[in-house]
Amino acid sequence: DLDDLRGLKRGTLRLGVVTTAKYFIPHLLGDFCERHPLIEIDFKVGNRQQMIDRLSQGQDDLYVFSHPPEDAPLTLHPFLDNPLVAIAASDHPWASRRRLTLKEFAQAPFLIREQGSGTRYALEKFLKRRGIKLNVRMTVESNEAIRHSVMSGLGVSILSRHTLAFGADTGLTILPVEGLPIPSQWSLAYHKGHPLSPVARTFLQWAEQGSPAQPGRDGPRSDTE
Ligand code: PGA
Incomplete structure (x- = not known):
């Protein structure tokens, strides 16, 4: 149809993020959705174990973890510090x-x-x-x-x-506690065994290039900036 001709991607992007990322990731989605008006987003939030469970059942396209499960075959794209x-x-x-x-x-x-x-x-x-x-x-x-x-x-x-x-x-x-902050880093992750949908691939590429959106907060900024 016309939308396909215009190169607009259509479909659902299923994202599962750990709770530390639920504040930041939505700031990326505004611009992404503006550019891709036919993509709908299913945004799930949970703790690490809940996201590992969803991953093992293949419930989402892409995940955001700070501490990905060590025993799962994952492709990881680190993108931001999470101290x-x-x-x-x-x-x-x-x-x-x-x-x-x-x-x-x-x-x-x-x-x-x-x-x-x-x-x-x-x-x-x-x-x-x-x-x-x-x-x-x-x-x-x-x-x-x-x-x-x-x-x-x-x-x-x-x-x-x-x-x-x-x-x-x-x-x-x-508090200025010695040895802190504890460093960690968010990664976008997906299962090596499940090929990415075209919509998920579009999002990953877009996130990798460094989105124009940066949230208006004092937190650390993307190193892709
Ligand atoms: P969580 O978030 O504490 O909600 O599991 C985790 C993380 O950043 O690993």
């Missing part, structure tokens, strides 16, 4: 400290993401290597609920910097 930072309420006694040891920090009541979270996975790996144990007060299944709990003074946490809405979030501060 994990230590946070506290801005009126916390530590907010004015110039430096904190990891040992000191680990004594504070800690709010940790649920089992299956990639944030938790990275954090546990980091602490294990250093022989540090946390003082866990609360397990919370949401970055937002952790942010608000930290603001209310329930404890401290370590979250992706991308989960923090700077500008809007005046109640939080990043």
Whole structure:
């Protein structure tokens, strides 16, 4: 038809992203959809384990992981840093400290993401290597609920910097804990055994070239900029 003649791609792009990426990826989609008005997007969000489960069932075209499963045959396209930072309420006694040891920090009541979270996975790996144990007060299944709990003074946490809405979030501060941030990086990932649909290929190429859209936040920027 006419749309095909114009070279417009039609179909559904099925994206599955871990929760740390749900703030950033939508900023890429605006421009993409403007350029490809016939592509519809099915956007799923979950923790690392939920995305691994979806991947193993072939439910989506493309995934965004920080810690891709090690045993799956994946093609990975790393695209942006996802540093994990230590946070506290801005009126916390530590907010004015110039430096904190990891040992000191680990004594504070800690709010940790649920089992299956990639944030938790990275954090546990980091602490294990250093022989540090946390003082866990609360397990919370949401970055937002952790942010608000930290603001209310329930404890401290370590979250992706991308989960923090700077500008809007005046109640939080990043603590200068030694050895932090914990580095990680988002990758677009897909199963080697499942050929990409034309629509998914279009998105991947577009994302690889560096999209014109950059979100209006203080987070780290794409190295393709
Ligand atoms: P998650 O996000 O903590 O929601 O699993 C993970 C990640 O960035 O690996």
